[in-house]
Amino acid sequence: MSLQSFTYTGTFELENGSKIKDLQIGYNTYGSINKNRDNVVWVCHALTANSDVFDWWKGFFGANDHFNPEEHFVICANILGSPYGTVSPLSINPSTGQPYYLAFPEFTIRDIVKAHKLLADHLEIAHIEILLGGSLGGQQALEWSIIEPQRIKNLILIATNARHSPWGIAFNESQRLAITADRTFYTNAPDGGSKGLKAARSIALLSYRSYKTYDITQQEDDHALTDNFKASSYQSYQGQKLVNRYNAYSYWYLTKAMDSHNVGRGRGGVDKALSLVKARTLVIGIKSDVLFPVEEQQYLFRHIPKSAFAELDSFYGHDGFLIETQDLTNIVTSFFKTDVKGKIIELQKTA
Numbered sequence: 001m002s003l004q005s006f007t008y009t010g011t012f013e014l015e016n017g018s019k020i021k022d023l024q025i026g027y028n029t030y031g032s033i034n035k036n037r038d039n040v041v042w043v044c045h046a047l048t049a050n051s052d053v054f055d056w057w058k059g060f061f062g063a064n065d066h067f068n069p070e071e072h073f074v075i076c077a078n079i080l081g082s083p084y085g086t087v088s089p090l091s092i093n094p095s096t097g098q099p100y101y102l103a104f105p106e107f108t109i110r111d112i113v114k115a116h117k118l119l120a121d122h123l124e125i126a127h128i129e130i131l132l133g134g135s136l137g138g139q140q141a142l143e144w145s146i147i148e149p150q151r152i153k154n155l156i157l158i159a160t161n162a163r164h165s166p167w168g169i170a171f172n173e174s175q176r177l178a179i180t181a182d183r184t185f186y187t188n189a190p191d192g193g194s195k196g197l198k199a200a201r202s203i204a205l206l207s208y209r210s211y212k213t214y215d216i217t218q219q220e221d222d223h224a225l226t227d228n229f230k231a232s233s234y235q236s237y238q239g240q241k242l243v244n245r246y247n248a249y250s251y252w253y254l255t256k257a258m259d260s261h262n263v264g265r266g267r268g269g270v271d272k273a274l275s276l277v278k279a280r281t282l283v284i285g286i287k288s289d290v291l292f293p294v295e296e297q298q299y300l301f302r303h304i305p306k307s308a309f310a311e312l313d314s315f316y317g318h319d320g321f322l323i324e325t326q327d328l329t330n331i332v333t334s335f336f337k338t339d340v341k342g343k344i345i346e347l348q349k350t351a
């Protein structure tokens with residue numbers, strides 16, 4: 001179904017005490033809820049995606065895919081701060097009648113989850129059969145499973161972590177430095193900081209791919225070349241591709257939210273928080289992921305009570321979770337076939 005919208009008319013209070021009035025949430029649903037209300041699949045999306053999961057996760061979500069509307073009632077909400085239907089720095093601040101831009105309040109992963117909960121209540125979803133997400137989406141899914149363990153039956157965490165790492169924060173800070181070095185960021189205009197955003201995406205790409213990805217996809221045949229390398233035009237192209245569909249303000253705030261991720265905050269530490277997860281959990285890591293290395297998913301596996309772990313052998317790096325849909329399908333299928341408590345699933349590579 002096309003983009004739908006829900007507006008929470010109460011005052012939405014953030015973890016830092018700031019308030020947002022008239023919180024609008026854009027979301028997509030696919031299929032319908034069954035009689036037993038036990039077919040809800042909720043997807044939490046990553047940094048720059050939108051709520052149309054059947055568009056960006058094709059091969060995993062689709063009419064003939066593992067998650068299909070015939071069997072499942074799939075819900076995906078655009079996250080707080082993202083410009084694809086939910087309140088973001090480009091939205092109008094009802095108190096001033098002007099877009100927020102840099103007056104938007106800083107928010108955390110917990111605030112993003114709080115907005116998901118409001119939508120779930122509005123849609124009368126008392127029970128989520130499968131909650132899943134990769135990267136920033138996995139951070140939301142994990143938080144939600146700790147905040148409301150009773151609502152989530154199965155949890156799939158892909159290429160994610162329990163607390164954002166110093167390495168991940170450093171990558172995000174480098175991207176924000178690129179954005180703020182573009183002084184147009186401070187002009188509070190829809191395209192403010194565009195050049196900075198282009199550089200930021202180029203930096204981010206280095207963490208989403210791997211040495212091998214570039215070696216295979218951007219290798220030069222011409223050994224006499226001294227300039228104008230494919231790898232250079234790829235970085236520039238990818239940066240511009242994001243500028244054409246996104247904005248520097250949402251990107252700045254969402255990377256801050258990612259930095260805030262720490263399930264142990266105020267809960268007596270990460271291990272204690274992870275022990276609160278009641279859902280039967282599948283944790284998936286990607287061998288070549290340099291941003292969220294597999295050690296982070298193995299850590300989740302060791303500390304979440306009813307969990308299984310699988311490793312995806314992709315040369316694509318972190319973004320492999322968006323691309324390796326056949327392998328994801330195989331892993332998820334075996335997870336739902338077996339009693340996997342504490343078991344490592346061996347990935348069956350497809351031909």
Ligand SMILES: CC(=O)SCCNC(=O)CCNC(=O)[C@H](O)C(C)(C)COP(=O)(O)OP(=O)(O)OC[C@H]1O[C@@H](n2cnc3c(N)ncnc32)[C@H](O)[C@@H]1OP(=O)(O)O
Pocket residue numbers: 048049050056218229230231232233234235237238245319322323
């Ligand atoms: C409204 C929306 O669009 S939101 C939904 C879309 N985005 C999301 O959901 C976010 C998550 N998705 C992603 O991050 C990405 O789409 C991924 C990771 C799944 C795939 O990334 P891609 O950029 O498609 O793949 P890849 O890294 O192989 O790059 C291919 C692109 O680079 C171009 N390219 C490849 N090599 C070069 C080069 N040397 N020089 C210039 N361009 C190059 C290709 O022509 C291709 O361009 P295209 O995207 O216009 O077709």
Ligand SMILES: N[C@@H](CCO)C(=O)O
Pocket residue numbers: 046047048049134135136208318319
């Ligand atoms: N490539 C992803 C971020 C990595 O999780 C996105 O743009 O949403």
